[in-house]
Amino acid sequence: xxxxxxxxxxxxxxxxxxxxxxxxxxxxxxxxxxxxxxxxxxxxxxxxxxxxxxxxxxxxxxxxxxxxxxxxxxxxxxxxxxxxxxxxxxxxxxxxxxxxxxxxxxxxxxxxxxxxxxxxxxxxxxxxxxxxxxxxxxxxxxxxxxxx
Numbered sequence: 025x026x027x028x029x030x031x032x033x034x035x036x037x038x039x040x041x042x043x044x045x046x047x048x049x050x051x052x053x054x055x056x057x058x059x060x061x062x063x064x065x066x067x068x069x070x071x072x073x074x075x076x077x078x079x080x081x082x083x084x085x086x087x088x089x090x091x092x093x094x095x096x097x098x099x100x101x102x103x104x105x106x107x108x109x110x111x112x113x114x115x116x117x118x119x120x121x122x123x124x125x126x127x128x129x130x131x132x133x134x135x136x137x138x139x140x141x142x143x144x145x146x147x148x149x150x151x152x153x154x155x156x157x158x159x160x161x162x163x164x165x166x167x168x169x170x171x172x
Contacts, residue, residue: 027099027100027101027103028099028100029097029098029099029100030098030099030100031054031057031097031098032095032096032097032098033050033054033095033096034093034094034095034096035047035050035051035093035094035095035096036091036092036093036094037091037092038089038090038091038092039079039080039083039084039089039090039091039092039110039112040080040089041077041080043076043080043092044073044076044077044080047072047076047092047094048069048072048073048076050094051068051072051094051096051106052065052068052069052072054096054098055068055096055098055104055167057098058098058102058104058167059167060167061167061168064165064167064168067145067165068104068145068165070141070142070145071106071141071142071145071146071163071165072094072106072108074138074139074141074142075106075108075138075142075161075163076092076094076108077138078138078139078159078161079092079108079110079112079159080092082112082113083110083111083112083113083158083159084110084112084113085112085113086113087112087113090110090111090112091110091111092108092109092110093107093108093109093110094106094107094108094109095107095109101166102166102167102168103147103164103165103166103167104163104164104165104166104167105162105163105164106162106163106164106165107160107161107162107163108160108161108163109158109159109160109161110158110159111157111158112158112159113155113156113158114153114154114155114156114157114158114159115151115153115159116153116155139151142161142163145165146163146164146165147164147165147166148162148163148164149161149162149163149164150162
């Protein structure tokens with residue numbers, strides 16, 4: 025059965041740390057129409073935080089500050105598809121970046137758990153990246169049916 029889009033939104037903002045909370049709040053508020061449980065909304069907030077933080081911390085490191093684009097579609101089967109894109113440095117080895125504790129931070133201030141956390145909380149996670157062109161993360165999160 026084909027899913028039908030019932031709502032969608034787009035958001036673009038400057039890749040600075042102050043906007044991570046903003047992105048998390050906007051996507052969470054948009055998802056509210058699916059009547060998520062507290063646990064589901066908490067998981068969604070973590071996913072958005074991790075994905076946006078990756079863009080802010082890694083994509084534009086050593087480059088002029090760029091933007092983060094988020095597009096969210098809400099489907100009639102209570103699924104969200106979230107696409108988060110940057111136009112930064114890209115990821116040369118996506119598989120390695122998916123490994124727990126792997127980090128490109130030479131100072132060791134980053135724990136290397138962003139992608140593993142996102143993957144564990146999402147129903148589906150895909151990453152497409154091209155060096156010097158940026159990264160697109162697509163997250164699918166289905167909200168379960170629950171009694172009020």
